[in-house]
Amino acid sequence: MGGGTGAGAAMSSPELAGRAVLVAGAGVTGRSVAAALAEAGATVTVTDGDADRLAELEPLGVELVPGLTAPPEGTSLVVTSPGWRPAAPLLVAAADRGVEVIGDVELAWRIGRHRARPPVWLAVTGTNGKTTTVGMLESILRAAGRDAVACGNVGFAVLDAVRAGHEVLAVELSSYQLYWSRTLAPAASVVLNVAEDHLDWHGSMAAYAAAKGRIHERSGTVVHTVGDAWSTRLATDHAPAGATHVGCTLAVPRPGELGVVEDLLVDRAFVADPRTGAEELAGLADVRPAGPHNVTNALAAAALARATGLPAEAVAEGLRRYRPAAHRAVEVGEVAGVRYVDDSKATNPHAAAGSLLAHASVVWIAGGQLKGASVDELVAAVADRLRGVVLLGADADVIAAALARHAPDVPVQRLLSGDDDPMTAAVRLAGGMARPGDVVLLAPAAASLDMFRDYAHRGDAFVAAVRALAADGR
Secondary structure, three states: OOOOOOHHHHOOOOOOOOOEEEEEOOOHHHHHHHHHHHHOOOEEEEEOOOHHHHHOOHHHOOEEOOOOOOOOOOOOEEEEOOOOOOOOHHHHHHHHOOOEEEEHHHHHHHHHOOOOOOOEEEEEEOOOOHHHHHHHHHHHHHHOOOOEEEEEOOOOOHHHHHHHOOOEEEEEOOHHHHHOOOOOOOOEEEEOOOOOOOHHHHOOHHHHHHHHHHHHOOOOEEEEEOOOHHHHHHHHHHOOOOOEEEEEOOOOOOOOEEEEEOOEEEEOOOOOOOOOOOEEEEEHHHOOOOOHHHHHHHHHHHHHHHOOOOOHHHHHHHHHHOOOOOOOOEEEEEEOOEEEEEOOOOOOHHHHHHHHOOOOOEEEEEOOEOOOOOOHHHHHHHHHHEEEEEEOOOOHHHHHHHHHHHOOOOOEEEOOOOOOOHHHHHHHHHHHHOOOOOEEEEOOOOEOOOOOOOHHHHHHHHHHHHHHHHHHHO
16 A cells, blocks of 8 residues: 555544543444544544444443533534534534534544644545546556545545555545535545525525535635536636636637547646647547546546646556446446446436436436436426337426426327336336337436335336346347
8 A cells, every 4th residue: 555654643633532422323434533533543432313322332442422412521622424414412512612523534534633744635526427527537646557446425434544644535525525524635526516405404506505615725726617616716716826726628728628539538738838738638538438527527527636746657647547337327238229227326417417417318217316406407408309208206296297298299108106126117118119220218317215224226127127128038
């Protein structure tokens, strides 16, 4: 593990030793936080409403107290799991007492900066594309020989990455995590895009966007997406004085931008003279999955990597090596000349739009919990690409109404509520509507919890249904 200093060295933190710290939440994040605090020498108490989940933390040797609504006397810091809302009674009580409340990302930053060689943070947020971008970034960094890891909101806790002693962190950050961050200062940062999501947690679109904007407040290089109004605005409003600004565009880049010239990704920001110089980074064919939104993700990843001085060759090699994670625009099979693509991770309309626009002729499987988001703009944008639509889930009626308004000639099939295996039924209906050369695309534009455990369970059901369909065809 090049550049690592070992877990013990990584966890020395004089500002935590001896402090009484309360951890709110005993899930995956809470376990990581409690372990890190204990190693740093803090006196740790963990609280959660689920006593069984608390019991799983007993091996850590910390105090476990179910259902606290106020910090114990003497508590000087509260570290909350990202899902806890600011209005939670425990967090309100802490604020009223003047006790600082932070999240796991802020804690990781504070611990990491006390290492002999603090890790370099390259931070990514946005409504959509975060995981793909940090995956591409990790691959680019590793192609250059850097000891890098994708972490944060991707399943590998950033605290665990710091404890492991990695040299460079490609960090995916949610709006929840950023809300609880205070002093985070990444070497470079990007807000890829902002669209309606998590408004039930933040209360308004403005508050949601402002939480995203925190990623830039102490950043050395601020990257934005030229075509996204919120991304551009947040880069302007939240960047510190003296930060380097870099834009990413699908057009020919201007000085200070990365962009596209014919079939090439080109850099006019990290070159000796951006006014006259440019450097080829990679080809469009190196970007997988294909589609304009993933080209934007690749440009953002390249900008963050180039901010640390990486050569163009590493960008091309890293993009070629990258493979998308499961359920993110992954082609899972072809049956009778029709390709089947799993993008179950497209859990809101903005994400589904990017996926749909990557294909010329689509039978779309959609539906689930829209969480109040509008789908009219999405349907209007993709109507001319739709061969047909199969709807399932709680808000199927909302999507059907939008299709009636904006794509009245597109055939729509509705699943009956009594279907025992709804995804198998959906795939068979979609396959019957498709023609050779079409794509059957699962891009639900909605959350999954009305019918499935999570988006991965939904995607797994789609993959199994496609495989069954292929077996029947043979």
